[in-house]
Amino acid sequence: MDSFKHINSDNPNSLSLRVFKEIEDMILNGEIQPGENLIESKLSSQLGVSRTPVREAVRMLERTGLVQIVPNKGAVVLGIDDQDLEDIYTIRMLIEGLASRWAAERMTEEQIRELGEIIDLQEFYTMKNSTEHINHLDSQFHEKIFEYCNSRPLQHTLSDLHHMIKRYRKISVGSTGRADKAIAEHRQIFEALAEHNPDTAEKLTIEHIANAKENLLKIIREKRN
């Protein structure tokens, strides 16, 4: 049953992957706006590569939900509206709740130690007000949990959801007073995990994401006015 295991693909950068990331950045930074068409020939000359890796990159972008491909017509950049965003967070509540539940059941002592270190770092950088680090560690905390829950299907599902909200995460934690609260919540979740208490871990995680959702929606509404 060796063939069933995942091989840890160590990201040996291919051109397609580089192009994928470059186009993704352009979209995330607003250089390319929702509604615009991605034209393979333009992108390829712009990036100095042939059309083939661009094509593959566009296919990867479709997979992340950033783009929709219409056969024989091309790829158009998709936006997401408020309803979509709310739905994504509601789904995340359920799925990440489940992830915490399973992590609480399945985590090893070594993994608990590792997660503890992340929390310590988070508290450190929050005191220092280093937004850059805070955002990165926030992502890392969530990613570690769904690594430790040790379920390929769940990881797959969650990674899709996280891709969808990549555009918004940067504003979610930054700027407001949410960072302090978020970390206090992380600490609580961590303790439930460390005690192998699935019910509490799940409940706290759901609340945590519900709070993040409210905060994000609030910020977005403010930005619009």
Added chain:
Amino acid sequence: MDSFKHINSDNPNSLSLRVFKEIEDMILNGEIQPGENLIESKLSSQLGVSRTPVREAVRMLERTGLVQIVPNKGAVVLGIDDQDLEDIYTIRMLIEGLASRWAAERMTEEQIRELGEIIDLQEFYTMKNSTEHINHLDSQFHEKIFEYCNSRPLQHTLSDLHHMIKRYRKISVGSTGRADKAIAEHRQIFEALAEHNPDTAEKLTIEHIANAKENLLKIIREKRN
């Protein structure tokens, strides 16, 4: 904000798509076994097309989770073990439960009528013992619900999950006495949806999928012995 809407891509069959389906079938039918490598040149000569559409098809297969691509090395067919299968069904319980909840809230009268017709057909073909039709309608019932819940993120998530278990669905409903029970459950879910009763619809859907899961695991264990 026109650009945000999905264009109903009416499947204008491209070669890549045809090739995708052919390879998918080969894997689903066991012609290509988990652990085997997909070799582009072989497949292209075997199917009488060039390597380009084969490459694109393999990328699509990776997206459905049937295959894993290791850069510079190729694509290997993935299997899923019992734990994966259980996890998928647990996730499905949550997600389809949510789909039913939202469908109950958002469904139109016209959609209720349509869904009712599917149920009627299901009952008809179950009396006739037409396994072919039963399986198809079972899929259709679930797909209609997450079409009617009208949430793109949820649809995306669920369609991934359904792809993952495509290999198993054919044996799930067939052969056993499960079909009768399944349809009775569908009927109950339908009534909750028609009454716009989210709580009941969600609860019944979760139970329904839990039952399907037990049934599937039982069948698989029997087949192994």
Added chain:
DNA sequence: GTTTTTATGATTGTATACAATTATACATTA
């Protein structure tokens, strides 16, 4: 003046050629 047709250009889809990488078998050395 409006609609339909037709021609042209732009863009995507597919095939093929070549480059880069990886796997395999054999030889070499300790």
Added chain:
DNA sequence: TAATGTATAATTGTATACAATCATAAAAAC
């Protein structure tokens, strides 16, 4: 013999050329 290096073959990655499809605008028909 085991380990390491090297040559060759197999395979994937990328570039380019051509075919098919679609979008646009001018011309023709009404």
